[in-house]
Amino acid sequence: MISYDSVQELADKATKKGKPISALVLADQALQMERSQQDLIEEMNKSLQVMAEAASKGINSGSKSASGLSGGDALKMKQAIHAGQSLGGMVLSETLAKALAIAEVNACMGRIVAAPTAGSCGIIPAVLLTLKEAYDLTEEQVVMSLFTAAGLGMVIAKKASISGAEGGCQAECGSAAAMAAAAAVELMGGTPQMCAHACAIAIKSVLGLVCDPVAGLVEVPCVKRNASGAANALIAAEMALAGIESVIPVDEVIAAMKDIGDAMPKTLKETAEGGLADTPTAKKMAREIFR
Amino acid sequence: MNVFDIIGPIMVGPSSSHTAGAVRIGKIARAVSGGQPAMVTIELYGSFAQTYKGHGTDKAIIAGLLGMAPDDERIKDSLELARDLGMAFKFKKSGNKAVHPNTALIAAVDSQGKKTIVQGSSVGGGRIMVNRINEINVKFNGEYYTLLVPHHDTPGMIAAVTNLLADQGINIAEMNMYRSQRGGEAMMVIETDQAINEELVSLIEAVNSVKKAVLIKPIY
Numbered sequence: 001m002i003s004y005d006s007v008q009e010l011a012d013k014a015t016k017k018g019k020p021i022s023a024l025v026l027a028d029q030a031l032q033m034e035r036s037q038q039d040l041i042e043e044m045n046k047s048l049q050v051m052a053e054a055a056s057k058g059i060n061s062g063s064k065s066a067s068g069l070s071g072g073d074a075l076k077m078k079q080a081i082h083a084g085q086s087l088g089g090m091v092l093s094e095t096l097a098k099a100l101a102i103a104e105v106n107a108c109m110g111r112i113v114a115a116p117t118a119g120s121c122g123i124i125p126a127v128l129l130t131l132k133e134a135y136d137l138t139e140e141q142v143v144m145s146l147f148t149a150a151g152l153g154m155v156i157a158k159k160a161s162i163s164g165a166e167g168g169c170q171a172e173c174g175s176a177a178a179m180a181a182a183a184a185v186e187l188m189g190g191t192p193q194m195c196a197h198a199c200a201i202a203i204k205s206v207l208g209l210v211c212d213p214v215a216g217l218v219e220v221p222c223v224k225r226n227a228s229g230a231a232n233a234l235i236a237a238e239m240a241l242a243g244i245e246s247v248i249p250v251d252e253v254i255a256a257m258k259d260i261g262d263a264m265p266k267t268l269k270e271t272a273e274g275g276l277a278d279t280p281t282a283k284k285m286a287r288e289i290f291r
Numbered sequence: 292m293n294v295f296d297i298i299g300p301i302m303v304g305p306s307s308s309h310t311a312g313a314v315r316i317g318k319i320a321r322a323v324s325g326g327q328p329a330m331v332t333i334e335l336y337g338s339f340a341q342t343y344k345g346h347g348t349d350k351a352i353i354a355g356l357l358g359m360a361p362d363d364e365r366i367k368d369s370l371e372l373a374r375d376l377g378m379a380f381k382f383k384k385s386g387n388k389a390v391h392p393n394t395a396l397i398a399a400v401d402s403q404g405k406k407t408i409v410q411g412s413s414v415g416g417g418r419i420m421v422n423r424i425n426e427i428n429v430k431f432n433g434e435y436y437t438l439l440v441p442h443h444d445t446p447g448m449i450a451a452v453t454n455l456l457a458d459q460g461i462n463i464a465e466m467n468m469y470r471s472q473r474g475g476e477a478m479m480v481i482e483t484d485q486a487i488n489e490e491l492v493s494l495i496e497a498v499n500s501v502k503k504a505v506l507i508k509p510i511y
């Protein structure tokens with residue numbers, strides 16, 4: 001049985017067994033849930049299908065959300081890609097487009113997979129689906145990498161938080177990026193220890209990020225934070241795959257995220273009373289929406 | 292917690308607490324009132340009241356009342372659907388700050404004019420807590436098979452009902468007793484590990500002093 005108290009412990013166990021983290025998590029979860037591994041793989045595969053549907057739906061839709069605060073950005077990104085305007089290369093541009101697309105589908109009451117939350121639902125699928133296309137990975141490989149993402153997410157949820165209301169956006173988009181980074185490393189053939197470093201690097205980059213949604217709606221800045229979260233995941237994965245290590249060990253990074261989340265004032269934890277939500281423009285928009 | 296709490300659930304956006312949780316509160320109200328009501332009045336509190344339009348909380352509660360699950364793509368069209376299906380609805384915002392910030396109080400009236408009140412709060416991650424049924428304050432989350440047994444507060448009630456469950460090999464996960472006052476109206480809330488069938492519900496309804504038994508199937 002795995003206790004999900006430490007990412008390092010997960011990585012060490014995997015290294016010792018010579019297996020990827022996903023294999024350990026899958027075997028453990030099958031035991032704990034008293035279900036077959038095949039059964040869990042099938043259920044995870046369903047989520048992957050919903051993720052892919054949301055990505056392709058969102059990228060072409062261009063429609064606005066009920067509040068009018070978001071919508072249409074994924075389409076712009078796609079058009080820019082088609083016009084050959086990619087600055088950071090196709091993998092990055094495609095990742096951004098998918099993250100925006102899925103977050104927009106969420107804002108428009110479409111079907112998504114909370115990963116780990118609805119607000120951050122675009123990050124993990126954007127990274128993994130883009131890598132799948134770019135490097136011809138199989139569906140099975142991507143499904144397995146979701147178990148790595150989930151395993152690390154369980155540690156973060158247990159030792160810190162994955163909710164914006166509890167820990168700020170670092171806990172939501174930061175955790176999603178960390179999970180995506182680790183999954184990406186595993187998908188691209190990195191070691192379990194590299195997964196742990198990627199997780200740490202991604203979180204470190206957004207420590208202190210507050211949750212300040214305009215009008216309390218999961219749209220501004222959330223949709224774009226999905227894009228930057230996905231980019232953060234790619235950056236962290238790329239560094240980790242190059243052998244770059246996090247100086248602060250991953251579990252200590254997670255503990256730091258918790259401390260920072262606890263110290264964050266309530267006005268910056270989803271209450272829409274501070275940060276961007278408290279700007280003159282945001283307040284004006286909120287008044288118009290809720291008039 | 293398991294992997295599907297982290298990668299999952301599959302749901303309709305935008306917010307697990309304001310949308311998925313709201314669908315579930317509506318679903319419980321449907322079960323307690325015994326099917327689709329003819330008319331509902333929904334009072335929203337706290338952030339539900341402030342942001343319901345942007346989060347689609349209104350559509351979500353109505354969708355739940357129509358029997359939809361949180362991943363149903365028809366949720367965004369539920370208000371029109373309700374009109375087509377003949378369920379009238381009205382929303383009210385409440386300024387009462389004493390209750391949990393994400394709370395809805397649903398008053399449902401069926402075609403015979405019978406009124407049922409269900410109040411529930413969305414407590415995060417799409418999970419809910421039901422905190423009032425009619426005039427009685429309760430506490431359950433809809434994760435289990437849940438039996439509501441309103442009855443007159445008399446001695447021996449618990450034994451009579453739990454014996455019936457034991458006879459069918461049904462294990463009680465949690466059980467609570469709530470009452471308005473001694474010797475007055477009371478409610479037993481029993482959550483079980485195994486499925487409960489309609490036959491057992493009728494047996495419980497036949498117990499003296501029991502007014503009715505309502506079965507709520509798990510909503511997760």
Ligand code: SF4
Binds near residue numbers: 219
């Ligand atoms: S700002 Fe808040 S609501 Fe928006 S994605 Fe971040 S944590 Fe979620």
